[in-house]
Amino acid sequence: MTSPASRLTASNGGIFRLSRDWIAARLAQPAPPQPDARHIAALPAGARVTHAAVLVPLIHRGDEVNVLLTQRTAHLYDHPSQISFPGGRVETSDRDRAETALREAEEEIGLARRRIDVIGGLPDYEIPSGFRISPVVGWIEPPFELRLDPFEVAEAFEVPLPFFLDPANHQRRAYHFEGRDRDYIAIPYQGRYIWGATAGMLFSLYWQLHGPRAEPS
Numbered sequence: 001m002t003s004p005a006s007r008l009t010a011s012n013g014g015i016f017r018l019s020r021d022w023i024a025a026r027l028a029q030p031a032p033p034q035p036d037a038r039h040i041a042a043l044p045a046g047a048r049v050t051h052a053a054v055l056v057p058l059i060h061r062g063d064e065v066n067v068l069l070t071q072r073t074a075h076l077y078d079h080p081s082q083i084s085f086p087g088g089r090v091e092t093s094d095r096d097r098a099e100t101a102l103r104e105a106e107e108e109i110g111l112a113r114r115r116i117d118v119i120g121g122l123p124d125y126e127i128p129s130g131f132r133i134s135p136v137v138g139w140i141e142p143p144f145e146l147r148l149d150p151f152e153v154a155e156a157f158e159v160p161l162p163f164f165l166d167p168a169n170h171q172r173r174a175y176h177f178e179g180r181d182r183d184y185i186a187i188p189y190q191g192r193y194i195w196g197a198t199a200g201m202l203f204s205l206y207w208q209l210h211g212p213r214a215e216p217s
Contacts, residue, residue: 034204052132055111058138069084083195135201
């Protein structure tokens with residue numbers, strides 16, 4: 001029997017299972033325009049840009065697919081205690097954005113790059129602080145080990161992917177920043193508050209997989 005955590009309802013009403021190949025095929029298609037992109041803060045022309053990449057780790061556990069997330073430590077200067085994906089700035093030695101994401105995941109949570117099958121990516125996500133983040137999606141088959149960097153990462157945890165693919169779990173909020181109101185997406189989960197860039201990239205994943213063209217192939 002198909003686990004509820006591995007099922008999606010297509011726009012034609014049918015039920016289909018999440019799989020590595022289906023997700024990879026959806027990621028390979030052009031990103032459909034989002035119907036409401038108020039949460040996306042495009043950087044102004046000429047702005048100083050810092051390039052970064054994050055790994056969006058999809059963990060395949062039997063009939064389930066989970067998303068691995070981290071909670072940053074409270075003492076960090078940038079985004080303390082926030083929930084995020086493993087990732088960081090692009091280094092000159094990185095061959096591409098996938099290399100950045102794999103290196104950072106290995107450094108932050110000890111996830112060996114040989115355990116990660118890169119299956120695609122999501123559109124770059126820009127944030128007001130000047131970062132342009134490239135989300136790299138990786139498929140991971142257990143067993144694997146994590147070794148958290150105690151300076152940067154307080155905890156790593158998993159959330160069922162279908163939870164993020166259910167629009168009923170998405171909230172739109174606003175906050176005041178640098179003299180203007182800014183919109184953002186929040187996706188609370190079991191007492192955890194996932195918001196900002198992480199939630200925005202999860203929304204991009206939702207829209208890529210479950211948008212108007214998300215039909216079983």
